[in-house]
Every structure is written in C-alpha cells, then in structure tokens.
Amino acid sequence: MEVVVVPTPEDAARVVADAYTALLHATASAVIGLATGSTPLPVYRELARRHRDGDLSFARVRAFLLDEYVGLPAGHPERYREFIRTELEQHVDFAPDAILGPGDLEVPPLEAGPAYEQRIRDAGGIDLQILGIGTDGHLAFNMPMSSLASRTRLKTLTPRTRQDNARFFDGDIDQVPTHCLTQGLATILDSRHAIMLGFGRGKAQAVREAVEGPVSARWPASVLQLHPHATVVVDEDAASQLAFVDYYRTTYAGKPAGQGL
Incomplete structure (x- = not known):
C-alpha cells in the first residue's frame, strides 16, 4: 500500500487524474470503477477539465459503479447512477451504455x-x-463488520446509515431506501489498482486504522492492506493521526520520475 499525503483535495485530484490519464493513454478501452459522494468530486x-482541454477521452472506456440504492426510480436525483451522470458522464465523452450500476440490471x-x-x-x-x-x-x-470476503450483494441499510443519508432526502428518513446493492470487499480487491481518497480531520481516525491498524471487519477499508496495488491519497488533515507520515512523504518524494501511482 502506498500512502500519498498532499496539501488539499485539489492537489489529490491532480495526482489521481494523472493515474487515470496514464491508464487511458496506455489502454483506451480500460475499465474503471466509479464511486459517488463528495470525496471523488x-x-x-479535474477529469472533465482535461477532457475539455483535449487531453483525455473516455470514448472507449467502460465503467462500473460501486453501489446503488434499491427502490428509487430511474432518474431520481438521489440515485447514484444519476449522480455519476450529472457529475462526470455529461461532461466527458462516454459512449452510450458504457456506464453500468448494480441497480441497472433488469433482474430482482x-x-x-x-x-x-x-x-x-x-x-x-x-x-x-x-x-x-x-x-x-x-x-x-x-x-463495519461486513465480510472481508464479500461480493456484490443486496444489503439492509442500518437506521444510523439511513439517518445519516436523510439530509439528501429533505431530512425525511422515511424517504431513504431501506436496502442497497453494493460491490463487496472481495470484489474491490479484484481491481487491478485501487485508489482510496480521504479528506478532512473527520476521516483521520478511519485513515489511521485502515492504513496502520490490523486488517479487521471493524474497519472495512483496512482490507486494502491485502490489495496488491492499493494507493491511499489523503490531505494533511486526514493524515494527521498517521504514525509513519514522514516515511510516506519520503518514499513518495523519492519515487523515480514517471513511475506514477
């Protein structure tokens, strides 16, 4: 696992976008996994900007979403597929039907x-x-307590998760779906390169446990310690509890030119 500490989320965006750019220049038909929420925005x-500047094309790329609510109709503004459409797809040149979410399949x-x-x-x-x-x-x-060997599956959302997400549904927990579909931790481990982002002091403990703690279902992100090519990109605040932060800075600064993430 490589840990990259940068000053701001915008600095992280450039570092991660460089990885996307290198991948798509080498393999125009690459397959990418997309997350939702504020963290990857x-x-x-940055990817949309590079596309506008003519530096990056998604025309032959396939993409898969990490997760999706169950029960929201197509086009609902809180569907994660709609989030990706709004925040990325409509700003670049994905081919029609190139992006698929776990809720897009016409099966139970x-x-x-x-x-x-x-x-x-x-x-x-x-x-x-x-x-x-x-x-x-x-x-x-x-x-927490999800199986480290889990695969894409239907899950019941806990009351805490639904309450946390109620802010996206006019504060009404009754509007929040009770179930979701999500890629499993073992599914994530199958990716050839996994990049995890973390920003803000509120993520500091989780980042510390995921990177430097034991591999444990209590901290699901710690499973990335088992990934053969995992990169953690965090800002200064999210890195504030890491014990080996000087080591991470030194090794990243000493990477050979052009090696990338």
Missing part, C-alpha cells in the same frame, strides 16, 4: 449481485477503482 472535475435485487459480478468479469475486470473512505472506515456500503 474534485477528481471528476437478490439476483443483481451475481449478475453484476458476471458483467464485471465479462468486461475483463476493473483496471482502476476509485474509493472514498467513510468516517467509520466503510467502503461503498460495506459497513
């Missing part, structure tokens, strides 16, 4: 997980997966 905005929710796993395999697997870490260490909807 600076990256998506209990069958969607295995079907989604098969679609990822049929595409050749995910080359680069972007992730955001939650304050409790969750990845996607893999909350």
Whole structure:
C-alpha cells in the first residue's frame, strides 16, 4: 500500500487524474470503477477539465459503479447512477451504455449481485477503482463488520446509515431506501489498482486504522492492506493521526520520475 499525503483535495485530484490519464493513454478501452459522494468530486472535475482541454477521452472506456440504492426510480436525483451522470458522464465523452450500476440490471435485487459480478468479469475486470473512505472506515456500503470476503450483494441499510443519508432526502428518513446493492470487499480487491481518497480531520481516525491498524471487519477499508496495488491519497488533515507520515512523504518524494501511482 502506498500512502500519498498532499496539501488539499485539489492537489489529490491532480495526482489521481494523472493515474487515470496514464491508464487511458496506455489502454483506451480500460475499465474503471466509479464511486459517488463528495470525496471523488474534485477528481471528476479535474477529469472533465482535461477532457475539455483535449487531453483525455473516455470514448472507449467502460465503467462500473460501486453501489446503488434499491427502490428509487430511474432518474431520481438521489440515485447514484444519476449522480455519476450529472457529475462526470455529461461532461466527458462516454459512449452510450458504457456506464453500468448494480441497480441497472433488469433482474430482482437478490439476483443483481451475481449478475453484476458476471458483467464485471465479462468486461475483463476493473483496471482502476476509485474509493472514498467513510468516517467509520466503510467502503461503498460495506459497513463495519461486513465480510472481508464479500461480493456484490443486496444489503439492509442500518437506521444510523439511513439517518445519516436523510439530509439528501429533505431530512425525511422515511424517504431513504431501506436496502442497497453494493460491490463487496472481495470484489474491490479484484481491481487491478485501487485508489482510496480521504479528506478532512473527520476521516483521520478511519485513515489511521485502515492504513496502520490490523486488517479487521471493524474497519472495512483496512482490507486494502491485502490489495496488491492499493494507493491511499489523503490531505494533511486526514493524515494527521498517521504514525509513519514522514516515511510516506519520503518514499513518495523519492519515487523515480514517471513511475506514477
């Protein structure tokens, strides 16, 4: 696991966008994994800027979403597929139907997980997966005590998760879906490169536990310690509890020119 500490989320966006750029220049038909929420937004905005400048094309790229609510109709503003459409897809040149979420398959929710796993395999697997870490260490909807061997599946949202997300539904918890579909932790480990982002002092404990603590279901993001090519990109505040931060700075600064993440 490589840890990269940068001053701001905007600095992180440039570092991560460089990884996307290198991948897509080398493999125009790459398969990428997309996360939602506020954490990856600076990256998506940087990718859109590079596309506008003519430096980056997504025309042959396939993309898979990490997760999706169950029960929201197509086009609902809080569907994660709609988030990606608004924040990234409409700003670049993805081909029609190039992006798929676990809620886009026309199968019952209990069958969607295995079907989604098969679609990822049929595409050749995910080359680069972007992730955001939650304050409790969750990845996607893999909350604390999720199985480290989990695959894409239907999950019941806890009352705490629904209450936390009620702010996106006019503060009304009754509007928040009770179930979701999410890639599993083992699914995430199958990606060829996983990049996890963490910003702000509120993420500091989760980042410390994920990077320097034991691998444990209590902190689901710690499973990335088992990933053969995992990169953690954090700002100064999110890195504030790391014991080995000087080591991370030294090793990143000493990387050979052009090596990338």
